[in-house]
Amino acid sequence: RPSGAGQPVAEEAPECPGPEEPCRRRLRTAFSAEQISTLESSFQRQQYLGAAERRQLAGRMRLSEVQIKTWFQNRRMKLKRQL
Numbered sequence: 001r002p003s004g005a006g007q008p009v010a011e012e013a014p015e016c017p018g019p020e021e022p023c024r025r026r027l028r029t030a031f032s033a034e035q036i037s038t039l040e041s042s043f044q045r046q047q048y049l050g051a052a053e054r055r056q057l058a059g060r061m062r063l064s065e066v067q068i069k070t071w072f073q074n075r076r077m078k079l080k081r082q083l
Contacts, residue, residue, distance in 0.1 A: 006035055006063055029067050039068075043075050 006029065031039070038061060042049070049057065049072055058065045 035061055039071055047076055
């Protein structure tokens with residue numbers, strides 16, 4: 001298991017909007033295999049999480065609620081593309 005799993009890692013910086021706006025790096029989370037397995041099994045049971053379920057899963061996995069929410073949104077879009 002790589003150290004720092006579940007932690008944001010830097011990805012390529014998007015185009016800078018202009019000289020008055022500083023460039024900001026978008027961070028991408030590198031999920032561990034264990035985290036992905038847990039997220040996938042949760043997704044198989046329920047494709048949409050309520051706030052309480054999201055909070056509980058985030059606490060158990062040591063991820064933020066936003067990371068959980070985004071993962072579920074992306075996973076639903078992946079499923080939609082596959083169908």
